[in-house]
Amino acid sequence: MAVRAVIVTLLAVGGFFYVLMGPLVFDAAYWLLGKVVRIQADRRVRIGASLVLAVVYLASMEYIGLNEKPSTQPGATSTTAIAAAASPTVSVTAAATPTIVVTSAPTATPVPTPTPGATSTITASPSVAPSPSPTVNPHALTVANVTQSLQDNRHLMVSASLQNLKVTIEPGDQIVDVEVHPTSVWNEVWFLKTAGANALVASKAILGWYPTVLRIQVTLDADFTDQFGKSTTEPGVWIIFTKETAQKFDYAGMAKLDSDAIFCDADRYWVHPAIWKNISISDRGCMTSPTKG
Numbered sequence: 310m311a312v313r314a315v316i317v318t319l320l321a322v323g324g325f326f327y328v329l330m331g332p333l334v335f336d337a338a339y340w341l342l343g344k345v346v347r348i349q350a351d352r353r354v355r356i357g358a359s360l361v362l363a364v365v366y367l368a369s370m371e372y373i374g375l376n377e378k379p380s381t382q383p384g385a386t387s388t389t390a391i392a393a394a395a396s397p398t399v400s401v402t403a404a405a406t407p408t409i410v411v412t413s414a415p416t417a418t419p420v421p422t423p424t425p426g427a428t429s430t431i432t433a434s435p436s437v438a439p440s441p442s443p444t445v446n447p448h449a450l451t452v453a454n455v456t457q458s459l460q461d462n463r464h465l466m467v468s469a470s471l472q473n474l475k476v477t478i479e480p481g482d483q484i485v486d487v488e489v490h491p492t493s494v495w496n497e498v499w500f501l502k503t504a505g506a507n508a509l510v511a512s513k514a515i516l517g518w519y520p521t522v523l524r525i526q527v528t529l530d531a532d533f534t535d536q537f538g539k540s541t542t543e544p545g546v547w548i549i550f551t552k553e554t555a556q557k558f559d560y561a562g563m564a565k566l567d568s569d570a571i572f573c574d575a576d577r578y579w580v581h582p583a584i585w586k587n588i589s590i591s592d593r594g595c596m597t598s599p600t601k602g
Contacts (some may be wrong), residue, residue, distance in 0.1 A: 330351060459514050460516060468506040472490060498583060504548060508548040508571050522552065546579065
């Protein structure tokens, strides 16, 4: 029995070398062992020895695997070949160890220590009060004021026209000339009535509102063509009112009358001969001649 145990042990050792060193080395070792010991193991003993060898081999590999220490280098791999019959080679790759960079905490900026007793005084800039706008005197005799007054009173007479308005204040601020040039004229009668309506509007807007004005002259320009075909722009009608005459007017009542009736109350008037001849006697009203005064 002791001899058989020795034989089994040798067979196990031989099997271990058989796996590691290959079948040729094992056969040679087995043959040499048979010559020395001179004992041949039967088939059942060989099979049992092979099983024992497998168990010993697996246990030794497990022990080697448990005691093997992986490399501590980042990205390194540890490959342990496990040899078994008809078993593929398995490679175990260790996970790369991440690199941790330690950053020092930021240094706080020192806060300056205020000097004891020091005070900070902020002096506000003095506010500058806006300059008051000069008060516009609506009774000041200016071209702008007179123009605005005419626009404000135009509603007094529907037939009044302020096209191409021109206001002139003569030296001394006692006479104001109001000149208008209508761009479209229906006929001579319409032209005459428009001149009368403009005179009434100008009288209400200027005389009595501007204290220095004593007289106004309202002119309507017209386009004339002579026998030679030459066209010119000339005064067609003008009317003069004084402040004394205008003080007698009831403008609300006069606005209801025909606009050509204003010629009867005018201090002076003049009608261009080319216009006068085309106005019938029935349309002339109280006017007996193309001029007055």
